[in-house]
Amino acid sequence: MIQTVARAGLPVDELQEIRKMRIEPLRGGNGKRISIVTGIHGDELEGQYVCYRLSGYLKEHRECLRGMVDIYPALNPFGIDSITRGIPAFDLDMNRIFPGNTEGDMNEYLAAEIIRDIEGSDLVLDIHASNIFLTEVPQIRINELHQDRLVPYAKEANVDFIWVHGASTVLESTFAHSLNIRNTPTLVVEMGVGMRITKEYGEQLFAGIIHLMKLLDIWDGEDYPVRRPVISSGYDDVCFLNASSSGIFLKNRNHGAMLKKDDLIGTIVNPLSGEVIDEIKSPADGWLFTIREYPVVSEGSLMGRVLRKEVYDTGKGEEADHGKKDTV
Amino acid sequence: MEKRTLFEIKALYRDDFRITGFSFGKGEKAACIVGSMRGNENQQLYCCSQLIRKLKALEEQGGIREGKEILVVPCVNPYSMNIKKRFWSIDNTDINRMFPGYSEGETTQRIAGGLFEAIQDYSYGIQFASFYMPGHFVPHIRVMKTGFEDVEAARKFGFPYVVLHTPRPFDTTTLNYNWQVWETKAFSVYTTTTEQVDKDSARHAVESVLSFLEKEGILDYHGFEGYVSKVVSTEEMVTVRTKTAGFLEGKVKAGEHVRRGELLACIVDCYEGTIIEEIHAPVEGTVLFAHAEARAYQNTAVYKLIPEKEDW
Numbered sequence: 137m138i139q140t141v142a143r144a145g146l147p148v149d150e151l152q153e154i155r156k157m158r159i160e161p162l163r164g165g166n167g168k169r170i171s172i173v174t175g176i177h178g179d180e181l182e183g184q185y186v187c188y189r190l191s192g193y194l195k196e197h198r199e200c201l202r203g204m205v206d207i208y209p210a211l212n213p214f215g216i217d218s219i220t221r222g223i224p225a226f227d228l229d230m231n232r233i234f235p236g237n238t239e240g241d242m243n244e245y246l247a248a249e250i251i252r253d254i255e256g257s258d259l260v261l262d263i264h265a266s267n268i269f270l271t272e273v274p275q276i277r278i279n280e281l282h283q284d285r286l287v288p289y290a291k292e293a294n295v296d297f298i299w300v301h302g303a304s305t306v307l308e309s310t311f312a313h314s315l316n317i318r319n320t321p322t323l324v325v326e327m328g329v330g331m332r333i334t335k336e337y338g339e340q341l342f343a344g345i346i347h348l349m350k351l352l353d354i355w356d357g358e359d360y361p362v363r364r365p366v367i368s369s370g371y372d373d374v375c376f377l378n379a380s381s382s383g384i385f386l387k388n389r390n391h392g393a394m395l396k397k398d399d400l401i402g403t404i405v406n407p408l409s410g411e412v413i414d415e416i417k418s419p420a421d422g423w424l425f426t427i428r429e430y431p432v433v434s435e436g437s438l439m440g441r442v443l444r445k446e447v448y449d450t451g452k453g454e455e456a457d458h459g460k461k462d463t464v
Numbered sequence: 465m466e467k468r469t470l471f472e473i474k475a476l477y478r479d480d481f482r483i484t485g486f487s488f489g490k491g492e493k494a495a496c497i498v499g500s501m502r503g504n505e506n507q508q509l510y511c512c513s514q515l516i517r518k519l520k521a522l523e524e525q526g527g528i529r530e531g532k533e534i535l536v537v538p539c540v541n542p543y544s545m546n547i548k549k550r551f552w553s554i555d556n557t558d559i560n561r562m563f564p565g566y567s568e569g570e571t572t573q574r575i576a577g578g579l580f581e582a583i584q585d586y587s588y589g590i591q592f593a594s595f596y597m598p599g600h601f602v603p604h605i606r607v608m609k610t611g612f613e614d615v616e617a618a619r620k621f622g623f624p625y626v627v628l629h630t631p632r633p634f635d636t637t638t639l640n641y642n643w644q645v646w647e648t649k650a651f652s653v654y655t656t657t658t659e660q661v662d663k664d665s666a667r668h669a670v671e672s673v674l675s676f677l678e679k680e681g682i683l684d685y686h687g688f689e690g691y692v693s694k695v696v697s698t699e700e701m702v703t704v705r706t707k708t709a710g711f712l713e714g715k716v717k718a719g720e721h722v723r724r725g726e727l728l729a730c731i732v733d734c735y736e737g738t739i740i741e742e743i744h745a746p747v748e749g750t751v752l753f754a755h756a757e758a759r760a761y762q763n764t765a766v767y768k769l770i771p772e773k774e775d776w
Contacts, residue, residue: 147709147759148734227550228596232634241705242763269555306561308633378568382476406476434554435473436571 141208142249144242154246156208156253157187159194161201168203168354171254172345174263175208176230176311178215178222182328183263185338190345200357205349206257211250211311219331221267232306235314251314258352259289260322261345262312268330269430270438271391274337276365277324279303282316283369290323292351294344294362296392297425297443300369329429366423366448373447375420377439379404381413384431385439391427394445401440404433421445465520470537471578473571481543483579486536488519489528494682496535496586496648497673498639501560502551503544507657508592511666512538518670527684534682535586540579561634563642580642588617588680589643590673593652597765599756600718603665603672605693606652608635612644615695618651620679621672622690625752625770628697656718696770701752704767708741710734712760716751716767724748728767731760748772 141154172190174183187209194205210216214224222229223243236247254260266272275297276290283300290298307313315322325341328334347362349355368374379385387402389395395418404414416439418424426441433439466487473481499505499512516536522528539545543553551558557572564584565577583589595601604625607613618626635641643650653673656665671688678685706712711732716722722745731741743766753768760766 145709145762147711147761221556226596239705240763241765242761245763267555305633305636376568378570382474384476408477432476432554434475434571436569436574437554438570 141253142246144246152213152242152246154208154211154213154250156206157191159191159198159201159205159207161203162198165204166202166353168352169206169257170203170345170349170352170354171206171208171257171260172263173208173211173254173260173311175210175212175216176262177264177267177330178212178218178220178224179268179330180221180263180265181216181331181333182265182337183325184209185333185335186263186341186345189338189342193342193346197357200355202356203258203349203352203354205354206254208250208254221330231311232309234309234311235318247311250311251318254315255318255320257320258354259348260312260315260320261293261325261348262322263325263327263341265328265330265332266326266426269428270440271329271427271429272326273297273392273425274325274327274340275299275425277301277326279307279313279316280369282321285321286316286323287367289321289348291365291367292344292348292362293323293325293365294340294347294360295325295327295365296363298365298367299374300367302371366443368443368447370447373444375418375422375442375444377401377416377419377442379414379416379433379435379437379439382434383413385416385428385433385437386431387427387429389424389427391424391440393424395422395424395442397421402428416440418442423448465516465523470582471575473574478543481575483537483540483542483575483582485582486516486519486538488523488534488536489532491531491533493586494532494534495588495590495677495680496537496583497590497592498540498583499536499538499592500545501540501591501639502558502594503541503547503549504659505545505592505594506659506661507655507666508594509539509545510661510663511592511653511655511669512536514666514670515673518674522674522683522685529682529684532682534677535583537579537583540575560639561637563637563639564646576639580639584643584646584648586648588676589640589648589650590676591639591650591652592669593640593654594658595654595753597755598658600656600754601654602719602750602752603653603655603668604752606640606654608638608641608644608650608652610641610644612647612649614649617649617676617680619693619695621651621653621676621693622688623653623672623693624691626693626695627701627752628695630698694770700771702747702749702769702771703765704728704743704746704769706731706741706743706760706762706764706766709760709762709764710740711758712755712764712766714754714756714766716754718751718754720751722749722751722769734759743767745769 237244343360383404422442500509562576749771755766
């Protein structure tokens with residue numbers, strides 16, 4: 137059943153509505169609830185496929201549901217509709233206004249209503265897609281403040297990587313942080329690239345969500361096997377690669393590639409002069425889990441991230457299947 | 465006056481990105497003034513241009529005190545100004561959400577880091593700032609409550625109001641906040657406008673800054689005496705919001721005194737032209753901010769009032 141979570145009147149003949157699909161068991165149910173959320177950033181579309189798959193599949197198999205599933209495909213409908221990352225007309229990053237304020241402006245009000253609606257879920261997945269500049273392997277990012285509670289869930293989500301990162305004051309205004317401090321466990325998924333849909337990743341996460349629902353006793357149907365993720369929580373586990381010059385990036389390796397130190401990841405070239413300005417090389421043996429996708433780069437642009445091999449080897453089991461398509 | 469490049473990035477097709485500073489006097493780092501940081505901050509850039517003009521003349525007359533240096537950075541983001549984009553040209557990030565910056569980080573982190581390295585260690589930091597919503601302000605000084613704020617110094621600008629602001633999580637990456645963390649006494653100057661240049665307001669702001677520098681022993685200057693500032697915290701302000709959406713017909717302007725119950729604005733139906741909401745003042749007070757767009761969304765903060773108090 138489609139439900140309206142929040143609405144606000146617009147000046148010219150339009151109502152803004154945040155909607156969700158609630159799928160409930162055929163009879164009764166155990167009161168448990170999982171919430172699947174995406175579209176905070178209007179240019180991140182990978183979650184659209186996951187919502188589509190879940191909504192269709194679960195409605196067909198309601199007899200296997202023991203708890204509720206809430207699916208929120210578009211927290212920022214204006215952004216999705218206008219290919220805008222933030223909230224159009226306000227030039228505002230929606231993931232910096234949570235937990236919102238019911239007495240605040242329209243966006244703060246909508247944010248507050250969203251939190252009110254989702255709070256109390258047994259688990260929330262907030263699906264992102266990096267941005268238009270970077271491609272990511274399917275991963276879950278966890279603020280170190282919440283790792284004890286969230287890592288056990290994340291391990292079952294069928295992602296390739298769990299990245300526990302440091303706390304930062306500015307992140308306190310994110311959707312996930314606002315729910316986690318309200319005792320509603322919320323996982324942030326990053327996968328694929330902005331403005332595109334990678335069906336393979338969508339299927340991978342779909343399977344992970346069904347598996348999590350099984351563990352939470354929300355789902356009584358077929359289970360899916362999940363892969364064991366690499367887990368990183370050390371400050372120096374990840375090497376960041378930044379452009380030393382402005383130019384056009386031509387990549388040589390894809391995300392997921394296993395690299396040796398000094399392997400060429402790509403080049404930055406000047407089309408005007410025909411010269412190679414810079415070579416982006418791996419600073420260490422490791423796993424390329426992020427790669428620059430958008431070719432135009434400025435000095436300082438993030439070109440990729442490499443997880444050190446020793447961390448990858450420690451955290452990875454035998455069923456590794458990364459790095460299959462590792463060259464362009 | 466010495467003109468120097470504070471930070472530079474080589475570009476592929478555009479001219480190099482440069483942050484230019486203008487320094488006056490020699491000696492200890494006494495005061496740094498920063499202008500536009502976003503591509504729409506024309507008023508903030510204009511204020512700095514007028515300040516540079518005045519300081520240049522003052523320096524030629526020997527008006528900068530011995531052993532004091534003043535640095536003015538009129539524009540932090542010429543790239544965005546020149547293409548009329550508010551935030552960074554490629555990734556739409558806001559430089560004023562990147563402080564203290566990081567020299568090994570992404571582009572706007574590097575810009576913030578490069579600028580911050582050049583402008584920290586000054587005793588006083590003054591930023592001509594803008595509000596995220598379009599509208600008109602009563603000129604005021606805004607100070608963030610960090611534990612290092614100096615309200616008495618803020619009064620010396622002679623603005624009608626000093627607004628004390630409690631930082632929210634996203635404020636912790638602004639220039640003002642980080643200046644204070646690194647022990648520069650920081651003040652944000654809000655003039656009346658952002659995109660439109662208001663010459664009178666800019667002249668007032670420049671006079672206030674010069675007057676402040678004179679009171680702090682950095683300049684010899686005889687000009688604007690200013691007001692005895694009232695100090696008000698953001699928590700004390702009363703925000704007046706719309707309940708409906710439509711054309712906004714404002715009835716009062718920033719700076720006006722309003723009585724409780726007075727009509728502030730009407731919301732007019734965009735199709736039928738009828739008044740669908742009357743907005744009245746919930747308290748007696750002074751209008752600090754008045755929204756200035758043709759249309760308003762539901763729940764828009766159209767006015768911010770400073771309530772009347774007997775014990776100013």
